Amino acid sequence: MKLSSLLIIFVMLAGMAFGDNQKDLDYLESYLSRQIIEEHQLDPEYIKITLVRNGLQTSDPGNYIIRAYPQVVGVPGGRYPMLIELYRDGAVVEKGTVSLDVRIFADLLVPLENIKRHDILDQAMFEYKRFDITSQTTQYLDSPKLLKSRRATQNLKAGRKVPIRRIESIPDIKRDERITIITGGELFQIKASGKALQSGSIGDQIKVKNTDSNKILTGTIAGPGVVEITI
Numbered sequence: 276m277k278l279s280s281l282l283i284i285f286v287m288l289a290g291m292a293f294g295d296n297q298k299d300l301d302y303l304e305s306y307l308s309r310q311i312i313e314e315h316q317l318d319p320e321y322i323k324i325t326l327v328r329n330g331l332q333t334s335d336p337g338n339y340i341i342r343a344y345p346q347v348v349g350v351p352g353g354r355y356p357m358l359i360e361l362y363r364d365g366a367v368v369e370k371g372t373v374s375l376d377v378r379i380f381a382d383l384l385v386p387l388e389n390i391k392r393h394d395i396l397d398q399a400m401f402e403y404k405r406f407d408i409t410s411q412t413t414q415y416l417d418s419p420k421l422l423k424s425r426r427a428t429q430n431l432k433a434g435r436k437v438p439i440r441r442i443e444s445i446p447d448i449k450r451d452e453r454i455t456i457i458t459g460g461e462l463f464q465i466k467a468s469g470k471a472l473q474s475g476s477i478g479d480q481i482k483v484k485n486t487d488s489n490k491i492l493t494g495t496i497a498g499p500g501v502v503e504i505t506i
Contacts, residue, residue, distance in 0.1 A: 300326060302337040307357060307375060310343055315350050321380045324355075328374035331359060339363050351377040352409045381408045383436050384416045390431040396422045396442060406436060414439045446474040447499045448481065456483060456494065458504040469502065 304326035312319050333339070339361035346356040355377045361369045384401040398419040408415075416422075416437040425442045448454060448471045456469040467488075473481040475496050483492050483502050494502040 299335050299337055300329060303329070303331075303341070303373070304375075306336075306341055307343055307373070311351055311355070311375075311377065317350075317379075323378040323380070325376045325378075326373060327354075327376045330371035330373055331361070331369060332371065333361060333369055336361060339368060346372070351375075352379050353377060377409070378407055379409045380405050381417060383408075384419070384422075385435060385437065386431050386433050388433050390427050392427055392429050394427050395445065396425045396427060398422055404434065416442065444476045447476050448474060448496055448502070450474045452500065454483060454500050454502050456485060456492070456502050456504060457497070458506055460506075471502070 304324070307326070308322075308324040311317070311324060312322060336359075340363070342360045342362065344358040344360075345351070346358060353376070355375045357373055357375065359371050359373055360367050382403045382405050385404045387400060387402055390396070390400065401416075401419075401422070406415075416439060421439070421442070424445050426445050428441050428443050431437055431441060450471055450473055452471045454469050454471050456467045457464055458467075459465050468486045469483045469492075470486055471481060471483055472491070475481045477496050477498060479496050480493055481496060481502065483494055484490070485492060492504050494504040497503040
C-alpha cells in the first residue's frame with residue numbers, strides 16, 4: 276500500500292475519533308447544562324452554558340452514570356467549576372473537575388432614538404434588546420412599568436442600556452417654581468405665596484421660601500404647586 280494511501284486512512288480514522296470525542300463532550304455539556312438549569316430553575320431561553328475545560332480522562336462519559344457537584348455556592352454566572360464522578364456497576368471509576376462558562380441574558384429596554392435630559396418618557400420611545408448581564412451589577416430599565424410618570428435625568432443614547440438612576444419621577448413641584456403655601460388646622464387655613472427651593476413629588480418634604488416674609492420653611496408637597504406647612 277502506498278504511503279499516501281496510509282496517510283489518508285490515518286487522517287480519516289483520526290477525524291472519526293475526533294468526531295466521536297466531540298459528541299461525548301457535547302453530551303457532557305448538555306447533561307451538565309440541564310442539571311444547572313433544573314437545579315436553579317433558570318429559563319433556558321436566557322442561559323447559555325459552554326464546557327470550557329474538561330479534566331476527565333475518559334473519552335466516553337456518556338457510557339457512565341454521571342454525578343456532578345458544584346464547587347461554588349449560589350446562582351451560577353461566569354466561570355462555574357464542577358466535580359464530576361463517573362460510576363459503573365455502583366463503583367466510582369473516575370473523578371475529575373470540569374469548568375463551564377455560564378452566560379445569563381436579559382431583554383432590556385433601549386431608546387429607539389436619542390432622548391434629551393428632562394424629556395418625558397413613554398413606552399413608544401423604547402424597544403427590547405437582549406444583553407449579556409452575567410457580570411452586571413447596575414440595575415437597568417427592563418419594564419414599561421418603570422416609565423410611568425418618569426423623565427430622563429440626562430441624555431440617553433439610542434440602542435444603549437438605560438441605568439435606572441438615569442430616570443426619575445416627574446416632579447409635582449420644580450425648584451424655583453412659584454407655589455402656594457398652606458398652613459392651619461381643621462377650623463382655619465392660611466395661604467401664602469412662596470417659591471420652591473427644591474424639586475419633589477407629592478409626599479416629599481422640601482424647603483420653600485415665603486415671598487412675603489422671606490422666611491425659609493420646610494413643608495410637604497400636597498399637590499401640584501401646593502406645599503403644606505404643619506404647625
